[in-house]
Amino acid sequence: MSMKYLTSIFLLCLFALPTNDARSQTQSSWASNDKASFTPQIHHPNIKSVTLFAQNPDLVTPVGVAVSPDGRVFVQENHTHKRESNYSGPKTDRILVFEDTNGDGVADKRSVFYEGHTFSTDLLFGPDGHLYVSTRWFIGRFLNASSKQSADGEPEKLVVCETEGDYPHNGIGGLAIDPADPDSLAFGFGENLGVDYTFVGSDGTKLSGGGEGGSTYRCRTDGAELTRLSTGHWNAFGMTYDLAGNLFSTDNDPDATPPNRLLHVIPGADFGYEFRYGRSGRHPLVCWNGENPGTLGMAGVLNEAACGVIPFGVNHLLTASWTDNRVDLHKLTPKGASLEATREQFLSGPDDFRPVHFSYSTDGRFLYISDWVKISYPVHGHGRIWRVEFKQPVSLTPLPRTNEIAEPTIDKAIELLGSPDPYVRTAAMNTLVQHPKEIEDLDWKTMNEVARVHYAVTLKRIDQRKGSSGQFVDRIPDLLLDKSSDVRFVAIKWIADETLEHHRVSLEQLLKRDDLSRRDLKAVVASLAKISSPTTREFSPDDTLLKLTLDDSNPIQLRRIALQSLNVDHPRLTIGVLESLLDLNDATIQREAVHILAIHPDANKASALNKVAGDESLDANLRADAIAGLASLATENSDVLQELANHHHPIIANEARRTLVSAGLLKRKLPAKPSVDQLSDWNTLIDEVEGEPDPNIGRRLFFHNNLAGCYKCHAVNGRGNEVGPDLTTIHKQTGITQTWLLKHIVHPSAEMAPYYRPQQLLTFDGQVLNGLIIAREGQREGYIGSDGKVFYVDKNDVEGRQELTNSIMPTGLLDPLTATEIRDLLAYLLLHEE
Incomplete structure (x- = not known):
């Protein structure tokens, strides 16, 4: 998602309009008189009705909404977000109050509570009756607003963000108060475009940051005792506590890294994104779903432009998707010490339904939803508030607190660094970060790999808290020499984060390791680039990887992994370059070059592939790889393929025949396959095949242009596309068997993660x-x-x-394959080692 796009998301969530005369708005040219011509579609059985509580011209571009204990509906109206020169509305934002005095479900009284803010973002009534308000630059509160008709003056400022950042919606955002802990306030903060900032609490507490990405914070409701909870967000625009006391945020996605995320926030959490490494989210040193050491993944997938979030009874949440014109329901189920969330539609509407924030009536009978209406980023004169009435009131009563992740003792925290649960490890690291002296003499080298990794993350976090006076930076050389790739990654990123130029030689030495992985290589290249150019954010390793590939002074292992890590469509990775690599007479380089040629988009690859296919001095499987690579060009090369189909070596002959069959140039009869729901029959079909499976054939089928073609949506070892899940490590995951794979291939819609709908x-x-x-x-x-x-x-x-509830992955993918080929494909996925 682009930054401009994200802007729109936040706009929705940030907007609030100011006006001086409540009556004048209905007569102003800047407020539209167009009326809603629809009612949102209901998808949940407990919804009794949805009514239009208020709309333009009585309010425009609403963001935050908060219901007072007496039933009055307070709404932020935004007149300042992306305001254009021809917009004639009020100069500042305002808070309006709507009342339904006759009980018909439609507001019939409106007043202005306050006006004067800019870039408003959220609104929340606390159990104390105070109205909490956030703008891009501060959090304030109007004392006892629930008993007042209008503000006495300016809000009391609780937390102020000192920054030169002025983008309207990537500053302070979502507000949340846990009813069971009414003296504590949580809030979110966006990536601020990487601009330095300092938060100042009411007691003088200061917290600073810059390029680390979005964060969440907590303080007392008077602004004191400010502390950072989590980092690694793009923009925590929506925040809420569920009834069990778990804190959640919605998080929009960067330019090129969907989906939006639902995040379960705990103290010390790092969700992987850092603006210092660019807006795209594709940098080798950042992640989006807990892939990097010390980071946490998402609890669930959200639709685009996720804004507000609110509990919906026990173990459920609602979220607003501004772009996809819907409100979603998420069921929460335990996942270790955390939770995971499903997703289904709750309400949906046409293009002019753009929900932003929510608030319940105090009895749980009604839910109010602010609606930005238009896709326009600039304020535009349209707006609505919808009221959802429930058949049965939604429970708002907090549950006993049994699911909180307790802060362990120091000794226990050291032990839990090796826990298989990332949330438990995070709690352990958060404890140890507070007690650096207690761990400085630990014999960390004797720990198991998971513990060593997270001990390294702990050291890095301690030093980053202390800035230039870090006490553990001298451990980096030892970490770089660790046998664990994850431990090395922590050190490599540490060097990049702090631009530690004096470790350049140590980084370069890593490239000579025999056990160098693709992630190691990309991380080292990215870290070297960062210390060479500290202010550069976006980065692509491809030019450097190609240079490493073509440098004949480099070890072959390095050249092979560099070549394997290159994007196939890199403009300088031409057919001519690949042909030169084929001439190196090194089997590992030749194999990788052929694998690239097989899926390369340039039709001129045929000459190079034909050369390999016809070279009697080469390995038969390498030649077969080249033959399979001709599948998309089989008609033009049918003479060569016909000749190879009669080759004396069965691997070559069989692959040539398969290529001809795939192009319709040769016929073969196949028995009918079982139906998609006959899983046992599929297993029997495979189990009755004689001999041993051949993963080499399976690989060719995976990357085949005409047959299985799995690479078009899936990747293995850096090759293919990431539309569907990356399958590189699927064979190492628990519970992945032949039966599991067959089920998901023959009936892909049977179990489908929300992101892949x-x-x-x-x-x-x-x-x-x-x-x-x-x-x-x-x-x-x-x-x-x-x-x-x-x-x-x-x-x-x-x-x-x-x-759709049906997968994009089509059924029938295995129908053109023989039982032997199906077994070979499964063997590749279950056994491959590259």
Whole structure:
């Protein structure tokens, strides 16, 4: 998602309009008189009705909404976000109050409570009756607002953000108070475009940061005792506590790293994103779902432009998706010390339904939803508040606190560094970070790998808290020599984060390791680039990787991994370059070059592939790889393939025949396959195949252009696409068996993670398009279809959309394969070692 796109998301969540005369708004040219022509579609059985509580011209561009104990509805109205020169509305934001005096579900009285803010973001009534308000730059409160008709003056400022950052919606955002702990206030903060900032609490506490990404914080409700809870967010725009006391945030995604995330926040959490490494989220040193040591993954997937979040009774949450015009329901289930969330529609609407924030009536009978209405980033004169009435009131009563992650003792924390649960490890690290002297003499080298990794993360966090006076930075050389790739990664990133130039030689030495991995290589290249150019954010390793590949003074292992790590579509990775690598007479380089040629988009690759296929001095499997690579060009090369189909070596002959069959140039009869729900019959089909499986054939089928073609949506060892899950380590995951794989291949819709649910678009010219979201950049939306090809749609061309429950992965993928080929494909996924 682009930054511009994210802007829109936050806009929605940030906006609040100011006016001087409550009556004048209905007569102003800047407030639209267009009325809603729809009611949101209901998807939940407990919803009795949805009514339009208020709309333009009585309010415009609403963001935060908060219901007072007496039932009055307070709404932030934003007139300042992306305000254009021709907008004639009030100069500042305001807080309006709506009342339904006759009980018909529609507001009939409106007043102005306050006006004067800019870049407003959220609004919240605390159990104390005070109204808490956030803008991009501060959190304030209006004392006893629940008993007042208008503000007495300016709000009391609790926390102030001192920064030169002035983008409207990536500053202070979501507000949350746990009813069971009413003296504590949590709030979110966006990535601030990497600009330095300092938070100042009411007691003078100061917390500073800059390029680390978005964060969450907690303080007392008077602004004292300010502390950072988590980091690694893009923008924690929505915040809430569930009834069990777990803190959650919504998190929008960077330019190129969907999806939006639902995050379970605990003290010391790091969710992996850092603006210092660019907006795209694709830098080798950042992650989005807990892939890097010391980071936590998402609790659940959210739709685009996620804004507000609120509990929905016990073990459920609601979230607002501004871009996808819907409110989603998430069921929370335990996952170790944390939780994971499902996703289903709760309410949905057309393009002019853009929900932002929520608030309940005190009895739980009604839910109020602010609606930004238009896709426009600039304030635009439209706005609505919807009221959802429930058949049964939603419980708002806090539960006994049994699920909180307790802070362990120091000795216990040291032990828990090796826990398999990332949330338990995070709690352990958070304890140890507070007691650096207690761990400085630990014999960490004797710990198991998981404990060593998170001990290293702990040392790094201690030093980063102390800035230039870090006490553990001298441990970096030992960490770089550790046998664990994860431990080395922590040290490599530490060097980059702090631009430790004096470790350059040590980094370069890592490239000579025999056990160098692709992640090691990319991390080292990225770290070297960072210390060479500290202010550069975005980074692509491809130029450096190509240079390493072509430097014949480098070890072959390094050159092979560098070549394997290169993007196939890198403009300088030409057919000519790959042909030169084939001439090196090194089997590992030749194999990787052929594997790239097999999926390279340039049709001129045929000559190089034919040369390998016909070279009798080469290994038969390498030649077969080249033959399979000709599948997309089989018709043009049919003479060569026909000749190879009669080759004396069975590996070569069989692959040539398979290539001809895949192009329809040779026929073969296959028995009918079992139906998708006959899993036992599929297993029997495979188990009855004689002989041993051949993962080499399986690999060729995985990357085959005409047959299985799994690479079009999945990646293995850096090759392929990441539309679906990366399958590199699937064979190392618990519970992955032949039966499991068969189930998910023959019936891909049987179990489908929410992130992989495709969208179906109906365009105004009658097209029906199905695809997975890969990019949402303002008016231009990117999707990938079941054929693995990317297509783009202008948002104005879309008449309707819906989320499908059927996977984008088509059924019948195994039908063109023999039972032996299916077994070989499964063997590759279960046994491959590259």
